[in-house]
Amino acid sequence: MPESSDTLTPELRIGHLYPDQLNMYGDRGNIITLRQRCAWRGVTLRHITLDLGETLRPDDYDLLFIGGGQDKEQDEVARDLREVKASALREAVESDMPVLGVCGGYQLLAKFYRPAEGPELEGIGILDAWTIHKGKAVARCIGNVALQWGEQTLVGFENHGGRTYLGAGAQPLGRVLAGHGNNSEDHQEGCVYRNTYGTYLHGSLLPKNPHLADHLIRLALRRRYGADADRYMTPLDDTREWQAHDAMLRRLGVTPRHEAAAVSL
Amino acid sequence: MSSENLPPPPSMAAAARTARRAGAPPRTALAIVLGRASGGLARRLGISGGTSLPGLVAQYADPQLIRRLAAQAQHGCVVVTGTNGKTTTSGLVAYTLRAAGLRIWRNREGSNLARGIATTLLRRAGASGRLADGGDGAFVLEVDEAAFARIATDLQPRVVLVTNLFRDQLDRYGEVDTVAERWRASLRTLPATTILALNADDPAVAALGDGYAGTTLYYGVEQTPTHADSDSVAQVIDTRTCPRCRTPLTFAPRFYSHIGHWACPGCGYSRPTPQVRAQVISAGLDASRFLLETPQGAAEVSVGLPGLYNVYNALAAATAGVAMAAPLDAIVTGLARFTPAFGRAEEIVADGRKIRILLAKNPTGLNEVLRALSSDHAAGKKRLLMLLNDRAADGEDVSWIWDADFEQLAGATSYLGAGGMRAYDLALRLKYIGDEPQDVEPEIGVALARALEKTPSGETLYIIPTYTAMLAVRSELERRGYAPRYWEQEDA
Known part of the structure; x- marks a missing residue:
């Protein structure tokens, strides 16, 4: 377990699940952003890949990332997740490790994916949600998205054929201000359980949402170094990040509201 | 070739007569006449380069x-x-x-959907429904x-x-x-x-x-x-x-x-x-x-x-x-x-400055362009303007810029500008390689003007645009008299 936070350069280890199979839609941008935002604060982010067949040891990681992929790759990943990594992943989630699943990764963290035809794909059920593909006659959910996330906003791009529905007690990540979200019906987007975040937003997600990136980093630092880990979270100049964020909000007809909040990060 | 060199469309009755003589289906002849007429009209109205509409109309008249x-x-x-x-x-x-x-006939305007192909074909055909030069x-x-x-x-x-x-x-x-x-x-x-x-x-x-x-x-x-x-x-x-x-x-x-x-x-x-x-x-x-x-x-x-x-x-x-x-x-x-096609590695001279446009529309294409640019040490650091649009023809999802290896560009430029509809996304990507662009400007005309101001005579400005950004930058260069209208270029 971690050493005293006073003696060494702080370090976080991110486990990147199935980077060879799930590497669509600029997922690399999320890793680049986490690594760079850590580096700017003197925190080293070690990037460790977790491939098919490899055992997941929760103690070896401080946060986990799982991205989206093509359909044929989703099958073998789902099997590996269930058969090789499920119990360890559950243990990590229950011990409040921050986990981010995007698009296909979000679907795999949930209960099941029911394709338009063919067998149901079983997820690992960490998130109380499920996804149904209603066939080619129903249009894909494609386009830019803006969400209300607490007092703030999130922006991204979504591209998914399946519609995701949340169980009665499940908590969405945000409320859709523009775009489709989980299913284009209930104005919900994503799903959150403890520190596990599932979402359809890419774009990449984290570069234009620095407050979400920092939230994940803060959770990981606190879990590893305790509450005083917040001292590592020195404020950064996020002018460029918010310019890109706000440009998208304005384009979607949403008034940027986070400006005041951004200063307090 | 230029539309002005095309023969004026004959009347439909005349077209049908010609077609009957030549033994081609009247429907094909009619399709060609209608297609050409719509292209001429589109050009006169200044709607577009006229590379798609004739084919669209003609295919409607004759699906074969x-x-x-x-x-x-x-x-x-x-x-x-x-x-x-x-x-x-x-x-x-x-x-x-x-x-x-x-003898080669091609769809050189980059108009490569079914309607563009149909336009290319019908432009080589007479009102008889027959290809020019006996199809040789x-x-x-x-x-x-x-x-x-x-x-x-x-x-x-x-x-x-x-x-x-x-x-x-x-x-x-x-x-x-x-x-x-x-x-x-x-x-x-x-x-x-x-x-x-x-x-x-x-x-x-x-x-x-x-x-x-x-x-x-x-x-x-x-x-x-x-x-x-x-x-x-x-x-x-x-x-x-x-x-x-x-x-x-x-x-x-x-x-x-x-x-x-x-x-x-x-x-x-x-x-x-x-x-x-x-x-x-x-x-x-x-x-x-x-x-x-x-x-x-x-x-x-x-x-x-x-x-x-x-x-x-x-x-x-x-x-x-x-x-x-x-x-x-x-x-x-x-x-x-070979001389490069419209917008692909072509070189344009602008008041003693050289402009090279290197189209990049996906991460692999961009990686290769960036690699060619950053591995060329002969002429020192490069002046570079990158333009990112997100219209349908560019891809509305700009996630791919995070998949591209911008990292190889770090320190390779003496001027770096970001432009286009997603200029701020581009600027953010560049921030994460440690190279802040000097200019960030969504308006492509303005972005181009700033980049040209910073390119002295005798120097080269490299422009890496996505597809519609390339069209926009071309039209800006045309407006300044630096490049011919693309449909007026010789069909080399």
Whole structure:
């Protein structure tokens, strides 16, 4: 377990699940952003890949990332997740490790994916949600998205054929201000359980949402170094990040509201 | 060619009379007349370059138009498809076949959907419904990878040339596997006389020859002095599993992305031995040289295009030449004579400054352009303006900029500008390689003006735009009198 936070350069280890199979839609941008935002604060982010067949040891990681992929790759990943990594992943989630699943990764963290035809794909059920593909006659959910996330906003791009529905007690990540979200019906987007975040937003997600990136980093630092880990979270100049964020909000007809909040990060 | 040189459209009654005399279906003649009239009208109204509307109208009048006109070309059709390099490669093919003495008709405006193909065909036809010059020529047509499946059957091509298959605009085309599967299905509808010219170094493309009944010519790079790096967080590799058994492939060597000498450790399937090969001597920013080896013999080739990706384009064109029985010396001459197509590595002179436009529309294309730019140390640091749009033709999802290796650009520029509809996304991407752009300006005209202000006479400004950003920057340059209107350029 971690050493005293006073003696060494702080370090976080991110486990990147199935980077060879799930590497669509600029997922690399999320890793680049986490690594760079850590580096700017003197925190080293070690990037460790977790491939098919490899055992997941929760103690070896401080946060986990799982991205989206093509359909044929989703099958073998789902099997590996269930058969090789499920119990360890559950243990990590229950011990409040921050986990981010995007698009296909979000679907795999949930209960099941029911394709338009063919067998149901079983997820690992960490998130109380499920996804149904209603066939080619129903249009894909494609386009830019803006969400209300607490007092703030999130922006991204979504591209998914399946519609995701949340169980009665499940908590969405945000409320859709523009775009489709989980299913284009209930104005919900994503799903959150403890520190596990599932979402359809890419774009990449984290570069234009620095407050979400920092939230994940803060959770990981606190879990590893305790509450005083917040001292590592020195404020950064996020002018460029918010310019890109706000440009998208304005384009979607949403008034940027986070400006005041951004200063307090 | 310019629309002003076209004969005025005859009356419809006259067209029908001519058509009856020539024995062509009146419907085809009517389609041609209507198509041309709509093109003329569009131009007079200044609606567009008129490269799509005539075909759209004409196809509505005669859904068999493409089939009827394409069948008349005595030397057949060469169809060029793939993700990257279609326009450049079809240009290279045209130069090669012209050097071999053939008359070539092509859709050079980059208008590569069914309607653009129909426009190209009907412009070469008279009101009789017959091709000009008795059909004594060949069509060289670049076809959009998604449109290919629908129109390949109508074109009944003599040669199908496939460049590569990369991730490109997933929101429009669907996933890479889906595209490969559609291609495979449409290749099954072609006559066995169609020759496939396939990139042996791209597993998904090479696998298209798997079980094909007709002749397949493979092309590939044997060796090159420059290689891909492999230390990226997650390499952008779209096809990394075996097309037959889905075991992860091994590459020795890998040239870039998933292009290289691949083999499957699972089932033993591997890169087919190419009949047309390149031994690369140099692949710089201004030109590339390689030894071309064909069944007819070997010769050194020089092409005025940057980077290894253009060696592949030239090699692909040489293979189409081989498939069309062009002599080796004509192939070499044609490749050497080539001048870049509209917006692809073309050079424009602007008040003593040089402007080079290097189109990049997906991460692999951008990686190769950035590599050519950053590995060219001869002229020191570069002035670079990057332009990112997110219209449908660019891909509305700009996530791909995070997959591209901008990192290789770090420290390689003396001026860096970000422009286009997603200028702020681009600026943010550049921030994360540690290079803050000096100018960030969504308006392309303004972004161009600022970049030109910072480029002294005698210096070169490199512009890397996405597709519609390229159109916008071209029109800005035209407005300033630096470049001709593209449809008025000579059909080289």
